[in-house]
Amino acid sequence: MNIENAQVQMRKGILEFCIMHIISRGEVYASDMLDELTSAKIMVVEGTLYPLLTRLKNSGLLDYKWVESSSGPPRKYYILTDMGKQFLEEMQKTWIELSDSVHTIVLKTQDLGAKNEQQPTN
Structure with missing residues (x-):
């Protein structure tokens, strides 16, 4: 397995x-x-x-407004809708649970590794 591909997939999972x-x-x-x-x-x-922003907009989680720019064309500024705010709150709860769970697993693995290093080899 390619480590770079695994890293990209992990990042994609939290991008939204x-x-x-x-x-x-x-x-x-x-x-x-x-x-x-x-x-x-x-x-x-x-x-x-941009496709992710469009998908979030089409799902009703984001909106945008156009703002005139003195240095070029108008700019699109994104904002969360009320539904987006609620969605983010739920995602935050899930992130905390997931983060805690992963942390627990990683700590157990590190603890086991430390114990194995301390045991004398025959």
Whole structure:
């Protein structure tokens, strides 16, 4: 199995959650989302982001508004709808449960590894 592919799949799994968190802070422009995701090392490209934003919009979780720009064409700023806010709250609960569960499993594995290292070999 290719580790890079596994890493990409893990990131894709949390991308929607991260995007909705970014938007939950207030109106946000897509390129600002890309910058934040890249800074957080959740690599994403426009070809991934825009279809996801469209899907979230079509699901009623996001909306957008056009804002005139003094330096070019109008910009589309995304916001969460009330339904999107509720959806994000549920996703947050799931994330906490999942994160705690994974952490528990990883700790047990690390503890077992530490015990095995301490045992003398014959």
